[in-house]
Structures are given as C-alpha cells and as structure tokens.
Amino acid sequence: MKLSLVVPCYNEAENVALFQQAVIDAFDGCGYDYEIVFINDGSRDATLHNLKKLYAAQKCPVKVISFSRNFGKESGLYAGLQYASGSYIALVDADLQQRPEIVRDMVRILDEHPEYDVVAAYQDRRNEGKVLSFFKKCFYSLINTLSDVTLQPDASDFRTFRRSVRDSILELGEYHRFSKGIFSWVGYDTFFIPYTACERASGTSKWSFWKLMEYAIEGIIGFSTAPLRLSAVLGMLAGVAAIIYLIWVIVEKLAFGISVPGYATIIVLILAFGSLQLFCLGIIGEYVGRTFEQSKNRPIYIPKEVLNYETDQQTE
Numbered sequence: 528m529k530l531s532l533v534v535p536c537y538n539e540a541e542n543v544a545l546f547q548q549a550v551i552d553a554f555d556g557c558g559y560d561y562e563i564v565f566i567n568d569g570s571r572d573a574t575l576h577n578l579k580k581l582y583a584a585q586k587c588p589v590k591v592i593s594f595s596r597n598f599g600k601e602s603g604l605y606a607g608l609q610y611a612s613g614s615y616i617a618l619v620d621a622d623l624q625q626r627p628e629i630v631r632d633m634v635r636i637l638d639e640h641p642e643y644d645v646v647a648a649y650q651d652r653r654n655e656g657k658v659l660s661f662f663k664k665c666f667y668s669l670i671n672t673l674s675d676v677t678l679q680p681d682a683s684d685f686r687t688f689r690r691s692v693r694d695s696i697l698e699l700g701e702y703h704r705f706s707k708g709i710f711s712w713v714g715y716d717t718f719f720i721p722y723t724a725c726e727r728a729s730g731t732s733k734w735s736f737w738k739l740m741e742y743a744i745e746g747i748i749g750f751s752t753a754p755l756r757l758s759a760v761l762g763m764l765a766g767v768a769a770i771i772y773l774i775w776v777i778v779e780k781l782a783f784g785i786s787v788p789g790y791a792t793i794i795v796l797i798l799a800f801g802s803l804q805l806f807c808l809g810i811i812g813e814y815v816g817r818t819f820e821q822s823k824n825r826p827i828y829i830p831k832e833v834l835n836y837e838t839d840q841q842t843e
C-alpha cells in the first residue's frame with residue numbers, strides 16, 4: 528500500500544461520502560494504491576452509518592475505526608496512524624477544508640525529494656477573525672519562547688509523511704496529545720507548502736474559542752517546564768523585594784523614628800502574596816494533574832468497532 532489517508536470524523540455524516548468521492552477523483556489514474564482510514568470519534572449523527580455504507584460499497588479500500596465515545600481529534604489521529612498500512616501517511620480533515628488534490632502534490636514531493644520525510648501544509652491566508660488571529664500569534668510566540676520545540680505558526684495537522692515518521696509518532700504514547708508539538712518533537716526534515724483552507728463542505732467547526740484556549744495550554748504544559756520555573760523566579764524576586772523593604776523599614780525607624788506603617792500595606796501584601804502563591808500552586812497543579820492522568824495509563828482511545836478490509840480478507 529502506497530498511501531493511507533487518515534481522516535478523523537466527528538459528526539461529519541454529510542461529508543464522509545463527499546470526501547471519499549473527492550479522494551477517488553483526485554487519485555484517479557495516479558498509478559498507485561491508497562486506502563482511507565476513517566475514525567468515527569463517537570459521532571452522534573449518522574456518520575458511522577454512512578461510513579459502514581462506504582465500507583460495504585468498496586469503491587476504494589476503506590477502514591473504519593469507531594470509538595466507544597468522543598475521545599477528541601488527537602486520539603483519532605493516533606488510532607488512524609496505528610491502522611494505516613501505507614508507506615506514506617496523510618492526515619486530512621473530513622470536512623473537505625483540506626483538499627485531497629493537495630495530498631497528491633505532497634506525495635509527489637516526497638517521491639521526488641527523498642531528503643524530505645514530511646510535507647506539511649500551512650495556511651497562507653486565514654479566513655478567521657482578527658481577535659482569534661491575534662491570540663494564535665501570541666500563543667505561538669509564547670510556546671516558541673518557553674518550550675524546547677519550535678512550532679511553525681500557521682502549520683496545520685494537514686501533512687503527509689513517510690512510515691518512519693509515523694512509527695516515531697506512535698512511540699510517543701502520551702495521554703495528553705498535542706500533535707503540533709509531537710510533530711516538531713520527533714524532528715525529521717519537513718517541506719512546507721502553502722494552502723488555502725476551503726469552506727467546510729457541511730456542518731460547523733468543532734472548535735470554540737475556549738476549546739482552542741485549552742488546546743494552547745495543553746501545548747505549553749506538554750512541551751515546557753518553564754512555567755514551573757516561573758514560581759521559583761517569582762519567589763526569589765519577592766524575597767529580594769522583602770529584604771529591601773525590611774532594610775527600608777529599619778532605616779526609617781532608626782533614623783527618623785517613624786514606626787511601621789499600618790493596616791493598608793499589610794492587607795495589600797497579604798493579598799498580593801496569597802494570590803501569587805495560589806497562582807504558582809495552580810501551575811504546579813496542572814503538571815501534577817497530567818502526571819496523575821498519565822500514571823493511570825489509560826488507553827488513548829477505545830475502539831468499539833473496527834471494519835478492516837485487510838483482516839476481513841484473511842478471515843474469508
């Protein structure tokens with residue numbers, strides 16, 4: 528198998544058949560074989576029903592991994608990579624915002640350039656609000672300053688890579704998954720190509736502002752321990768300030784005979800240090816929580832049903 532297209536689907540009932548048709552059109556006459564690995568991420572609409580129809584129709588090789596509930600796109604990608612048997616693996620959304628024709632170009636680039644292992648698409652024009660763009664920019668500069676990995680702003684999950692890259696990604700079995708960081712962490716030589724995201728074929732985006740915010744925190748906590756150091760630095764700064772203030776109070780008392788200033792200062796200091804301590808505890812809590820969840824060693828996803836043409840053929 529030359530190419531596996533890994534496609535996470537959450538409530539994409541209207542899109543899956545369109546997607547498959549777009550793939551068939553794009554790869555018609557390309558001269559190599561390909562499969563589509565659909566992951567039904569606990570959809571509450573007719574996605575699974577429609578995927579089963581695609582599987583039965585056998586217009587092209589299809590695998591369907593259906594989760595027992597919604598585990599999130601990251602878990603979907605992980606499952607898809609596990610089931611992908613192609614020498615090249617492409618990660619594509621089901622909503623046709625990322626066109627299969629671009630995957631064909633990515634495959635060609637990998638064929639022509641053995642020195643590259645990954646071809647990743649980045650959005651050259653964004654069709655989103657200014658506020659969201661601003662927050663995304665802030666996030667990228669923050670994470671690139673704080674963490675060991677460097678994230679390419681605007682680069683998406685939309686990419687095609689060799690099987691060796693897939694194997695490396697699967698070795699990172701962390702429960703809290705942040706794909707952008709994982710791609711960067713595993714390394715390999717990446718070729719970037721621009722693309723413009725199309726409008727969704729149908730349905731709405733599953734990302735709200737707060738979900739994106741959570742995802743951003745996931746990225747920073749998952750790939751940097753700098754926030755932990757922050758509490759130590761803040762503690763030290765506060766200590767130095769306290770010593771300077773102490774000296775000032777003693778000098779005031781001895782030289783000018785002014786006694787310790789009163790109530791307001793003390794209340795403000797108690798509040799300031801109280802909140803500083805809670806803030807630092809909160810940061811530590813984020814890490815402890817993730818360590819706790821990882822230590823439970825729960826699976827990244829639970830497959831309720833798997834339709835696999837490869838194993839079907841074996842059992843026949």
Ligand code: UDP
Pocket residue numbers: 534535536537538539568597598599600603619620621622624731732733734
């Ligand atoms: N998706 C998923 N599980 C989720 C949320 C999204 O598998 O919990 C899939 C979704 O079906 C789509 C892809 O991830 O194929 C990208 O989602 P979406 O289009 O909502 O994101 P956007 O394009 O707005 O970033």
Ligand code: MG
Pocket residue numbers: 620622624727732
């Ligand atoms: Mg989308």
